[in-house]
Amino acid sequence: MRPSFSEHSLVLRGPYLGKMTDDEFFDFCQQHPELRIERTANHEILIMSPTGSRSGKRNFELLVELGIWHKANPLGEAFDSSTGFTLPDGSVKSPDASWVAAEKWSSLTLEQQSRYAPLCPDFIVELASESDEVSSLQQKMLDWQRNGARLAWLIVPKTETAYIYRAGQLEPEVVQGFDQELSGEEVLQVFRLRLAELR
Structure with missing residues (x-):
């Protein structure tokens, strides 16, 4: 998983994320309730600041x-x-x-x-x-x-x-x-x- 930074978010990329199911992504978000998380159509994960x-x-x-x-x-x-x-x-x-x-x-x-x-x-x-x-x-x-x-x-x-x-x-x-x-x-x-x- 390779992290990079845009102006207001941490972007996670990698082959594993492309295989992450909807249920696995939901569980990932539930494990980090303090974060605002989105996912792109390419399955990159965006972690945004408050x-x-x-x-x-x-x-x-x-x-x-x-x-x-x-x-x-x-x-x-x-x-x-x-x-x-x-x-x-x-x-x-x-x-x-x-x-x-x-x-x-x-x-x-x-x-x-x-x-x-x-x-x-x-x-x-x-x-x-x-x-x-x-x-x-x-x-x-x-x-x-x-x-x-x-x-x-x-x-x-x-x-x-x-x-x-x-x-x-x-x-x-x-x-x-x-x-x-x-x-x-x-x-x-x-x-x-x-x-x-x-x-």
Whole structure:
């Protein structure tokens, strides 16, 4: 296993990791609950540093807004940033916030729901920290889009910019300025996020 470092994560590579089953990866993560771990489609393991306090505060505000909408509109299930999903390409990713339609969630067995659910959320949000490389996050958003996310937001507080990715749309819509609102559109009907909450 060869470790290397990107700006904010330790990357583990090696032939053994390519043979690691989903169950073995799940067990590996359970043995290290203090770490935030993802896996790429090539079975590289990414171990990421904890988020900074300001980013954690913003993420909490985002989850509160999504939670309020979710309680009033019980059309599916909402998840926090510690939730992993096994995507169709074999990667395991954890968005900062996500939502899955009820029919998709209920199609899983209890065992699947208890592990890294084998599905792509319908809606995801990635919230950039001040030190995140936006181009890397934009690539991650394309991964979400390719794996089936119907609506995905990349929110960058440092530049007060939001990028909206939609299924079947080649380029994201760019929303500039945190005086704007984002709409859940037909995926999260009537949900609106005031970006000013994330300043």
